[in-house]
Amino acid sequence: MRPQESSFWWSVSGEWVEEPNNRRGGFSGVQRVVLPQSGECYYVKRQRNHLFRSVRYPTGRPTLLREWQSMRFCQSIGVPTAPLVFFDMQKGKEGWESILVTRDLQGYVSLEQAYVEKRWSCEQRAEALRKVAGALISLHRAHRKHGHLYPKEVFVNMSGTQPAVAIVDWELSRTRLTVAQAAQPDVRRLLKSLLSVGMTQDELQLFYDEYRAHGIKLPVLPPLTP
Numbered sequence: 001m002r003p004q005e006s007s008f009w010w011s012v013s014g015e016w017v018e019e020p021n022n023r024r025g026g027f028s029g030v031q032r033v034v035l036p037q038s039g040e041c042y043y044v045k046r047q048r049n050h051l052f053r054s055v056r057y058p059t060g061r062p063t064l065l066r067e068w069q070s071m072r073f074c075q076s077i078g079v080p081t082a083p084l085v086f087f088d089m090q091k092g093k094e095g096w097e098s099i100l101v102t103r104d105l106q107g108y109v110s111l112e113q114a115y116v117e118k119r120w121s122c123e124q125r126a127e128a129l130r131k132v133a134g135a136l137i138s139l140h141r142a143h144r145k146h147g148h149l150y151p152k153e154v155f156v157n158m159s160g161t162q163p164a165v166a167i168v169d170w171e172l173s174r175t176r177l178t179v180a181q182a183a184q185p186d187v188r189r190l191l192k193s194l195l196s197v198g199m200t201q202d203e204l205q206l207f208y209d210e211y212r213a214h215g216i217k218l219p220v221l222p223p224l225t226p
Helices: 006-011 063-077 111-116 122-141 179-196 201-213
Strands: 015-023 026-034 041-048 084-092 095-103 154-157 164-167
Touching: 006 084, 006 095, 015 041, 041 063, 063 084, 063 095, 063 122, 111 122, 111 154, 111 179, 122 154, 122 164, 122 179, 122 201, 179 201
Parallel strands: none
Antiparallel strands: 015 026, 026 041, 041 095, 084 095, 154 164
């Protein structure tokens, strides 16, 4: 079967990198799939009966639908995510099932890993943080928040002439009334976590300066101590 065929992604199996989480009559998990012919790597998130409800969908729809829609929105405004490959959902005898497939972020490392392992120089860290701030500013100016923004959700590739960024895990992303309501909880969560793994005060100030340069005011920093 060719990877672009729907039946391929529904039937393919791989190593569980996120063990199935069984709760409330459903499950959610992520498999790593490597195609034997090409060696290309993909991540396949599978869910059954993990649902959200809304005015539009009072009886419920898969939460992966919401994540897929969030990633499509990010693509439309230039916010980088893991490359989308495939999404589908179907309702059967056991309820709703859904899958979301993304390409492996080869060459990328999470901010968490980069800080913990001290992978980058001070100059590289500053370059990476500016690029991350730029991506998040685009998101927040669109009145959109990520909703679960920790350093492990932000990936950076430093192999090119400029850092490349990709942000993952969009299941909790939501639209907010104002830019501040979108930006403040995301930035606070991310920076508080980065401070705990070695972010310096200069780097913290750099991040805030990027937001101020785009006219976005953020709260005072004292609570953000490690």
